[in-house]
Amino acid sequence: MSKVFNFGAGPAKLPEEVYEIIKNELTNFENSGISLLETSHRSSTYMKLNVEIQDVVRNLLDVPDNYKVLFLAGGGLGQFAAVPLNLISRTGTADYVVTGAWSAKAAKEAKKYGKVNLVLPPTDKYEDIPDQTKWNLDPNASYVHICTNETIHGVEFDFIPDTKGVPLIADMSSNIMSKKVDVSKFGVIYAGAQKNIGTSGVALVIVREDLLNQALPTCPSLLDWTANYKQNSILNTPPMFAIYIMGRVLQWIQRNGGLEGMSQLATKKASLIYNTIEQSNGFYYAPVAKNVRSKMNVPFRIGCPGDDALEKEFLKGAETLGLIQLKGHRDVGGIRASIYNAVTLEEVQALVQYMEEFYKKHSK
Numbered sequence: 001m002s003k004v005f006n007f008g009a010g011p012a013k014l015p016e017e018v019y020e021i022i023k024n025e026l027t028n029f030e031n032s033g034i035s036l037l038e039t040s041h042r043s044s045t046y047m048k049l050n051v052e053i054q055d056v057v058r059n060l061l062d063v064p065d066n067y068k069v070l071f072l073a074g075g076g077l078g079q080f081a082a083v084p085l086n087l088i089s090r091t092g093t094a095d096y097v098v099t100g101a102w103s104a105k106a107a108k109e110a111k112k113y114g115k116v117n118l119v120l121p122p123t124d125k126y127e128d129i130p131d132q133t134k135w136n137l138d139p140n141a142s143y144v145h146i147c148t149n150e151t152i153h154g155v156e157f158d159f160i161p162d163t164k165g166v167p168l169i170a171d172m173s174s175n176i177m178s179k180k181v182d183v184s185k186f187g188v189i190y191a192g193a194q195k196n197i198g199t200s201g202v203a204l205v206i207v208r209e210d211l212l213n214q215a216l217p218t219c220p221s222l223l224d225w226t227a228n229y230k231q232n233s234i235l236n237t238p239p240m241f242a243i244y245i246m247g248r249v250l251q252w253i254q255r256n257g258g259l260e261g262m263s264q265l266a267t268k269k270a271s272l273i274y275n276t277i278e279q280s281n282g283f284y285y286a287p288v289a290k291n292v293r294s295k296m297n298v299p300f301r302i303g304c305p306g307d308d309a310l311e312k313e314f315l316k317g318a319e320t321l322g323l324i325q326l327k328g329h330r331d332v333g334g335i336r337a338s339i340y341n342a343v344t345l346e347e348v349q350a351l352v353q354y355m356e357e358f359y360k361k362h363s364k
């Protein structure tokens, strides 16, 4: 098997170095004589790991002391329910800023538990984030929910909204740990791990203390941030292996320049692709407005609105070169290159070289 370059949107590529570490630790975790896979979640081994990974999260994101760091089962979708279940009780209503498929899904889930106010006019074309002066925020909302990076549509916030004191809740599943973030501007940050920081099954949740203790009485214990915090994220058997992998990925980020390093690399990689698109005289087309173009997920078309036959040929040719999982999401079509932290500059250069060759071959 020759080398494969994985541009999948998630579960996404993990750093090669992390695989080596996992291999070495798989059957004998930290000289315990057994694998972490068969270690008790109540053991001192796991307790130590649990705290160690919380510390890495705190260190990387500079998490203020009045925030709790939780590792919860159920991924991103679990938190779509956990957010209203833990927070909507204050006023019974919540603001959702829908900028793509994922925030739309979050809003839909929240409707089960209270009233949802859509801050932006409904659309099925997510290519921009309207200026904040045009937002219809409800001052009575229990919270304002945003998705900082829309994995499917490739729309990424380039600012932190001012919510006038209403807690800001952010789904950062696909851009967490790709750049520095001022945690103090948020009430809650959450992220499924399988895009940028690990594998599926676990969500990293960072909650401001004053937002605990207000869950709806019907909130399942599993999703109750307060109950989980009180047990240090060991309320039941947690997805230990997924949490462990997340920890090893976060330590890899620490060794590779931290969030500053990740951010510089992300800018470089994204610019390479967007510049190739811009310099193709319209052969390639990126639908998202320039200031909110994602540095993690780059959706693009060949031609505008998109030439299906040519896109198929592009994807087929890419696969023969080992450039895989580039097919756009079925809701959007076309092509999507996901270039999370673990995707190297060399891999992006290989993609860009293929894009240039394909363009030369097909443009007259």
Ligand SMILES: *Cc1c(COP(=O)(O)O)cnc(C)c1O
Pocket (backbone or CB within 6 Å): 010, 074, 075, 076, 077, 078, 102, 147, 149, 150, 151, 171, 172, 173, 174, 192, 193, 195, 200, 201
């Ligand atoms: C993938 C993704 C989710 C869903 O994560 P699951 O762990 O599959 O539930 C939620 N939000 C965003 C932004 C995502 O990219």
